[in-house]
Amino acid sequence: MTDRSGFDAFVRARGPALARTAYLLTGDHHLAEDLVQAALVQAAKHWERIETSPEAYVRRTMYHQNISWWRRRKLSETPLESYDAPVPAADPTVRLTLEQALRRLTPRQRTVLVLRYFEDLTEVQTAAELGISSGAVKSMSRDALRRLRALAPELADLVGADA
Amino acid sequence: MNDLRSQMHRVGDAVDPLPVDDDLWQRGVAARRRGQVLVVAAVLAIVVSVAGTATLVGGDDREARTASGEVVEGGAIPRSIVDPGDLDPEGDLAVGRASAAFISQSSEPVVITAVDGVPHELDLAGWVTNSQDPDEVRVNQSLALSPDGARLAWQGADDEDGRATVGVLDLVTGDTSTYRPLPPIAGLRLREMSWSSDSSWLAWICDDSPEVWVGRLRPGPEPDSQAQQLFGNIQDVAVDANGTLVFSRASGGFERIYGTGDVVPLASKRELGGVGFGIGRFSPDGRQIALRSSLSPASYTYDIDAEELLEHPFPAGTFEDGFVVPQGWLDDRLQLLLVQESSNPDVAELVVTTPAVDATSTWRRSVGVVEVGPAATLSLAVDLVPDLDGTSSQELTYDFPPPPERDISWIIGLGVAAAIAVLLALRWLWRRLTGM
Numbered sequence: 036m037t038d039r040s041g042f043d044a045f046v047r048a049r050g051p052a053l054a055r056t057a058y059l060l061t062g063d064h065h066l067a068e069d070l071v072q073a074a075l076v077q078a079a080k081h082w083e084r085i086e087t088s089p090e091a092y093v094r095r096t097m098y099h100q101n102i103s104w105w106r107r108r109k110l111s112e113t114p115l116e117s118y119d120a121p122v123p124a125a126d127p128t129v130r131l132t133l134e135q136a137l138r139r140l141t142p143r144q145r146t147v148l149v150l151r152y153f154e155d156l157t158e159v160q161t162a163a164e165l166g167i168s169s170g171a172v173k174s175m176s177r178d179a180l181r182r183l184r185a186l187a188p189e190l191a192d193l194v195g196a197d198a
Numbered sequence: 199m200n201d202l203r204s205q206m207h208r209v210g211d212a213v214d215p216l217p218v219d220d221d222l223w224q225r226g227v228a229a230r231r232r233g234q235v236l237v238v239a240a241v242l243a244i245v246v247s248v249a250g251t252a253t254l255v256g257g258d259d260r261e262a263r264t265a266s267g268e269v270v271e272g273g274a275i276p277r278s279i280v281d282p283g284d285l286d287p288e289g290d291l292a293v294g295r296a297s298a299a300f301i302s303q304s305s306e307p308v309v310i311t312a313v314d315g316v317p318h319e320l321d322l323a324g325w326v327t328n329s330q331d332p333d334e335v336r337v338n339q340s341l342a343l344s345p346d347g348a349r350l351a352w353q354g355a356d357d358e359d360g361r362a363t364v365g366v367l368d369l370v371t372g373d374t375s376t377y378r379p380l381p382p383i384a385g386l387r388l389r390e391m392s393w394s395s396d397s398s399w400l401a402w403i404c405d406d407s408p409e410v411w412v413g414r415l416r417p418g419p420e421p422d423s424q425a426q427q428l429f430g431n432i433q434d435v436a437v438d439a440n441g442t443l444v445f446s447r448a449s450g451g452f453e454r455i456y457g458t459g460d461v462v463p464l465a466s467k468r469e470l471g472g473v474g475f476g477i478g479r480f481s482p483d484g485r486q487i488a489l490r491s492s493l494s495p496a497s498y499t500y501d502i503d504a505e506e507l508l509e510h511p512f513p514a515g516t517f518e519d520g521f522v523v524p525q526g527w528l529d530d531r532l533q534l535l536l537v538q539e540s541s542n543p544d545v546a547e548l549v550v551t552t553p554a555v556d557a558t559s560t561w562r563r564s565v566g567v568v569e570v571g572p573a574a575t576l577s578l579a580v581d582l583v584p585d586l587d588g589t590s591s592q593e594l595t596y597d598f599p600p601p602p603e604r605d606i607s608w609i610i611g612l613g614v615a616a617a618i619a620v621l622l623a624l625r626w627l628w629r630r631l632t633g634m
Contacts, residue, residue, distance in 0.1 A: 055210035079226020
């Protein structure tokens with residue numbers, strides 16, 4: 036199998052899974068597409084070195100690019116005026132879904148939650164993937180859940196009252 | 199938490215497959231090639247920077263100072279002579295023919311090379327600048343450049359007997375010769391030296407209060423010298439091409455010393471109009487002596503054959519008065535004078551003139567300007583001044599461009615480029631090692 040055909044086969048096989056992670060990381064279809072493609076370009080660039088385990092490389096690239104400053108700069112951020120203000124639950128038209136609540140977290144908080152609860156990584160594994168300490172992962176995870184509860188009290192059952 | 203986990207999987211599973219561009223592979227390959235090119239460029243930038251810096255640091259500073267490439271075939275006297283400030287003393291004394299020599303404000307011997315107008319501070323053996331040194335009370339006062347610009351004379355280190363010596367440097371070859379023309383008296387210090395018009399003889403004068411010694415030296419493979427003890431206040435001395443010495447007394451009048459040691463009067467103060475003059479420079483034919491004069495409205499020359507004092511008043515509209523120090527003769531008719539006007543004490547002007555006013559006389563000012571510091575001890579290679587007979591297209595003096603400042607902007611640019619290249623290389627290395 037040539038490099039090119041191996042790369043194409045990898046994209047075909049793992050593209051949907053990468054897309055799911057990218058969507059949860061970004062909360063936006065266009066940004067997710069952008070994130071996946073940027074990570075795949077990096078994979079193609081370094082294919083000779085990573086072809087034995089390309090998925091780990093691509094996922095790590097997505098995590099880092101999602102929280103890196105030059106990538107965040109390109110994103111269309113959610114306005115911050117009511118960033119931390121809870122939305123009244125009585126108004127059903129603005130009732131937040133989990134997707135919308137995730138979108139209001141910081142990229143770093145969202146990434147930590149995706150790694151912990153979607154990728155099912157432990158705190159130690161998450162810390163290793165992001166290049167930060169386990170304590171930082173624990174702290175960011177706690178802050179992210181607290182913010183989710185503040186943003187959408189109706190999701191308290193999902194995120195746990197004691198988290 | 200299990201609910202959050204299942205809800206996130208539910209959200210993820212609901213995502214439609216994302217479109218993937220077909221050219222991702224080509225973009226990745228292109229990015230890889232760009233990275234390789236970048237690394238090569240970074241390495242090249244570093245190599246060039248290091249090599250360039252090494253070349254500049256190890257290069258001859260003299261080359262940098264003559265980077266303008268401005269040279270005059272055969273050499274010329276600079277139109278402007280100023281104190282060069284602090285220079286690095288040069289141990290390689292073969293700097294080439296010089297156009298001017300003087301003692302700098304920092305009491306160091308300086309010559310200006312004839313072809314490029316660059317000042318050089320020479321590391322002359324036995325040159326003393328620090329009179330505060332308790333073991334050395336001498337400060338060099340005498341530095342004389344020959345009219346042909348090829349030799350430089352100064353008082354060298356005393357020999358083992360404490361006897362003063364005279365050093366003569368061949369500026370072309372860098373060879374130094376040491377002579378002992380002074381009497382075997384410890385502590386004698388040369389006050390002044392001057393060369394004959396043909397650069398063969400050197401006249402010197404030194405004080406051994408209350409006596410004064412004057413003498414002559416013909417340096418070379420068969421040196422000749424003579425010293426004469428005199429009494430009284432002897433001002434100046436000069437020697438002609440035949441080795442005949444003439445000195446002046448402060449009380450007025452000139453006297454001549456023959457090779458036999460006989461001292462005979464040449465001109466009395468009365469014959470000189472009652473004015474005290476100093477001896478300047480002999481004309482090449484030895485028939486006239488350009489004189490030093492204190493503040494006066496003219497320059498003066500003594501005609502030995504005619505036993506006559508010649509006067510050339512400063513033309514109207516030039517100097518009102520001035521101190522005159524002869525620098526030499528261009529030929530038997532034209533003399534090069536250094537004139538310092540009383541109203542302009544900061545600079546002196548070089549003037550080419552004839553001894554007297556007649557139908558063919560000449561008086562040209564602004565031939566050159568000399569800062570007052572160098573002017574005090576200046577000696578010029580007058581042979582470098584072209585004749586005024588119309589056969590030379592060269593100006594009397596040459597306006598050498600100032601030494602260029604070393605252009606370091608490109609070094610800074612290269613340094614910045616190298617720093618960026620190093621950072622990029624480190625970033626590339628980091629990403630390669632960490633897989634990011």
